[in-house]
Structure formats: C-alpha cells, structure tokens
Amino acid sequence: MTGSGASAVGLITFGFINLILFIVLSAPFGTLTDLIEEQAGPDHMNVQSGDVAAYLDNFKLVFGLSFVLSMAGLIVWFFLGSHKETFEEYS
Numbered sequence: 001m002t003g004s005g006a007s008a009v010g011l012i013t014f015g016f017i018n019l020i021l022f023i024v025l026s027a028p029f030g031t032l033t034d035l036i037e038e039q040a041g042p043d044h045m046n047v048q049s050g051d052v053a054a055y056l057d058n059f060k061l062v063f064g065l066s067f068v069l070s071m072a073g074l075i076v077w078f079f080l081g082s083h084k085e086t087f088e089e090y091s
Contacts, residue, residue, distance in 0.1 A: 018070050018074070019071075
C-alpha cells in the first residue's frame with residue numbers, strides 16, 4: 001500500500017504542473033493567435049481573414065484539448081492504479 005500513496009502524490013504533482021502550464025501558456029498562445037489573425041487580413045495576404053480564423057480556432061481547440069485530455073489521462077491512470085489486484089496470502 002505504500003506504493004499507491006507515493007504514486008498518488010506523483011499524480012497530484014503532475015496534475016498541478018499540468019494546470020499551471022495551461023494557465024501560464026494560455027495567455028501568450030491567445031495573444032499569438034490574435035496577432036496572426038490580425039496580420040492575416042486581406043491587406044497582407046491573398047486569403048480571407050475568415051479562412052485563417054477557422055484554422056486558428058482549430059489550433060486553440062487542440063491546445064486546450066491537449067491539457068484536458070492529459071488531466072483525463074491522469075484520472076484514468078489513478079483509477080487503474082488504485083484498482084490493481086492485490087494478491088491474497090495464505091498461511
């Protein structure tokens with residue numbers, strides 16, 4: 001049972017780091033995509049701004065889903081690890 005406590009602390013730590021990374025990186029990523037959308041207007045490129053906005057929305061979705069699925073993976077990993085079969089000992 002001592003291993004499960006250590007692994008729970010490790011999973012909590014990894015989840016906390018994942019959450020902090022999302023909070024820290026979401027603002028610069030949003031700024032970057034807004035800047036790209038602004039510069040990709042009809043004055044600077046031969047494409048419509050809406051075309052670029054659709055791609056940037058997909059990139060924002062993938063960015064957010066990578067962190068959400070990482071957290072979901074942590075939860076699944078915790079439940080699978082906590083339900084390991086413990087072997088019975090017979091005397």
